[in-house]
Amino acid sequence: MVRSKELPPRHDTTSSREKAIQHDLHGRVAQLLATAILRGDYAPDSILPREAELMEAFGVSRTVLREALRTLTSKGLIESRPRVGTRVRPKPAWNLLDADLLDWYSRVAEPLAFALKLQEMREMIEPYAASLAAAAYTDETLRALTAAHASMVAARNVDEWVRADLQFHMGVLIACSNELLIPLGALIERTLEAQLRLNAKRADVFNASLAEHTAVFEAIRARDAAAARAAMASLLGVTRGRIEG
Structure with a gap:
């Protein structure tokens, strides 16, 4: 009996491409939203629009939006609270010693x-x-x-x-x-x-x-x-x- 050769594992290239696209999308949304905050479109202590509004504004899925919001949370720009929503944090809490944040800020500051x-x-x-x-x-x-x-x-x-x-x-x-x-x-x-x-x-x-x-x-x-x-x-x-x- 001839044994069939073992086939190499298949790589889910479609999944990999989708993940790369999603990563690029959430990075882009994070940059656009951060820039709006740093520019003053959303004042410190103000509440951001609801998820549905932001998803429509940026044309992205809930998954992409939430990943972008997590990125901005890690940089000290925003925080989420139950029954309140996502709030822009006060300026002293912004981590401007983050390379991305400093770069984005330099583009919108006077x-x-x-x-x-x-x-x-x-x-x-x-x-x-x-x-x-x-x-x-x-x-x-x-x-x-x-x-x-x-x-x-x-x-x-x-x-x-x-x-x-x-x-x-x-x-x-x-x-x-x-x-x-x-x-x-x-x-x-x-x-x-x-x-x-x-x-x-x-x-x-x-x-x-x-x-x-x-x-x-x-x-x-x-x-x-x-x-x-x-x-x-x-x-x-x-x-x-x-x-x-």
Whole structure:
């Protein structure tokens, strides 16, 4: 008797595609609803429309909508209460240190106000980070910082400059050898890139701040923590001037 060969297990490709589509849909609905809240369409402490209304507005199923609402709940934007409905939480409860939420907020916030808030955050962190980097860099992190600085020197247009500038600032945070600062850099990366691009376009030439970046780099490489801190503060002072100008 000839035994039939065992067939390989069948993959439910239709199910996989449907799951991928549903995932994309719930992500899109989460972004649209979060953007509406962050923009002020739904005020803090207000009650969102009922599920049926939201399903109709977004053209999605109850499953997709509920998954989107769970996403926004995890980000601190909303909360559901029995017999009350889904309520927008007060602003202090919003987790704006969530990468998605910060990115969405940056797109709807008043541009100058948001740029200044990001600048304040940078001024609190980056000068001290530069001093830490000067004291704690390794051969590997210095090579990465050196490469970023070299890319800034070699940049021939705004796009090349912004990529290198972002790489430089992320490199400073990584060189601190403080694992708590690295996720912070990754968190603000998307919004920082937009700010760096704006600053480059506002300058007389895109690489107008090369000398200030070089001063930071040379102080870090020389392991001069005080000079690195002062140089980064000076660089950020130039950045603030361009934002306010």
